[in-house]
Amino acid sequence: MRSKLNYLISISLNRKIKTKWFVAANVILCLIIIGLINIDSIITAFGGDFNQTQKVYVIDNTEHSFDLFKEQLKISSQAVNQSEESSYELIKYDKTIEDAKKMLEEEEKNLSMVVVFDKSEENVLDVQVITKEYMDMIDTQLVNNAINNTKVALAIYESDISMEDINKIYSPANIERVYLDEDKNSQDENMEIIMTTVFPIIILPFFMLSIFLIQMIGAEVNDEKTTRGMEIIISNVSPKTHFFAKVIAGNLFVLLQGLLLVIFGSLGLFIRKLIGNNNIVNGITNEVGSMISDLLKNGFGDKLIYIVPLTLLLMILTFIAYSLLAGILASMTTNIEDFQQLQTPIMIISLVGYYLAMMAGVFEGATFIKVLSYVPFISAILCPSLLVLGQIGIIDVFVSMILIIITNYLLIKYGLRIYKVGILNYSSAGLWKKMFKALKN
């Protein structure tokens, strides 16, 4: 019987893997993942004005605004780009506004702007920002921010405070964090902010793979049922063997698919390293990169030693739970359409876990989320998130594992009874009655 189990597993896997659609889907996935990791290089490869310094011509009718504005724009630009370099070149413009407008109109590209500072009796400073076309969002925010700070700085300066003192006022304060709880440290605090952004990206493949798993088992069982091939199969192997073959094949498939996703990701990173990664596009890529380096700097590497194995173990146990449940539900349905309706609640449960994992950082210490992290099916998503954030300990993860093992045992014990009756049932009439009767037997 063991050789028949192995054979059924290999047949299920081959039916999924040895298809042109599996190859095609993975080629597309590979291209998308590599593309996403190298999105900045792809964007720059198509050309654009990414590396050009923005020229800011300043007409200063107040004497001191130019220097103050230059300093403020430099501070803002460095904060956003996380670089010592400023992406703005400030030029003091001595001609009239009309000359400046004419100069902008003659420019081919929208790379310059003119900022005019005038004294105001009522408002300290009146400012005009002149550009040929629209400014992009980041430029608008940076320039507006620098102008507002310049206004405050000018007001302070006019109150007989030296330029040196003004710079001291604007420099960031030295903050020393003190934690009365000895278990708390600044690393965890930083990690909390970082994980809120990074974790959903890490957990997304798990969510995707659990959906693959449910759909694969549902489709296979229903295919065998609707073609009545099931009668011949079950007349040769026991429903138990058939059930385990589907569960094992499904899990092997998602593990293989997961491994492929890791390979695609690694390939993307390798290509990124190979092409030198000239990070030109500011924003998401920069942020994620710096967050990952911050994570490693903050001792995340040490935590990975136990977080990765625990997370993987919990995920495998959860995959098994999903596959057992999918097998049982598929045996109860008579066609794939019915199964698709039944699988929707499972997907929603998984989705709830995903959103709660994202919100865990925001609602720190929420009892509701902590309790849900023990609940099988979503614990694999919530537990690692809460563990990284320091909201639960390793013992809590072990409790979640024990609960999912108990769930899997119950699914096998009682689910198998339903499966035995369900796979040879072709009518939805009196379905629940039949299933409850099967449970009692």
Add this chain to the structure above:
Amino acid sequence: MLKVENVTKYYGDFLAVDKLSFTVKPGEIFGLLGVNGAGKTTTFRMIMGLLDSDSGSVTLNGKPIDYSQTDYIGFLTEERSLLTKMTVREQCLFFGTLKGMSREKIIERLQYLLDKFEIPEYIDKKIKELSKGNQQKIQFITAVLNEPKLLILDEPFAGLDPFNVEMFKKEIIEMAEKGSMIIFSTHRMDHVELFCKKLVVLLRGKTVISGYLSDIKEQYRKKNILIKADITKKKLEKIDGVTEVIEKADEFEVKIEDKNKVKNVFDVISKTKNVTKFVVEEPSLNEIFIAKVGENYEK
């Protein structure tokens, strides 16, 4: 020997099979007959272990049928039970391996059977691309691939043209001659008469006819007499024991209520001129079936 003993099956309150008993010995072809919903498929499923009976037992060579014996059983279901996305080769390898056969043996048997059924070119065709009749051939091939000791055929001739029915019949008879026990169900009584020695007729799960075909016909008292003579239909109808007279192109078919009444008809005919035919025939199984099932339907 297959022994089905007092097997009863309920679906909820519905009695599907009631105390059914029969035996099939090696080399025998056994017919399980009945109208739709009579309990034939339920009986097959119980024999195959796909359903548990509520009482009674099914044994093969003295042992209850379990998964240690299924490698020696062939099963053809009433509906198509093929995985239509597979090719013929893949399908046979799949079902053959589940029967414990080696890959080499499966391919060897498959090629032999495809040649025999005159469809060797379909070996790498997807099942869904085949016609209904050819799908039925493939289904039959998967059932006999392992040269089963017990072959169960649920409506094997459904969807087949007369030419292919002949092919199937030849193969079934050949397998019985080699010692296989064969049980099959059909609506076609002529098929049963052709190769079944024993049969059971079910009606709403209950056995209405059971035993050897020859005994059943013998026990059935009614007979048919074919007559060619100078006589009128009215005169024949007046004879004591005659239940019906059917006037055909150049002869009469006279149905009598009991074989003892043959003498009454003979006495009348012997006094008639130009008698060229007087043949007493056994009734067909179809007649017995309709008569018995009809009687029980009314009950």
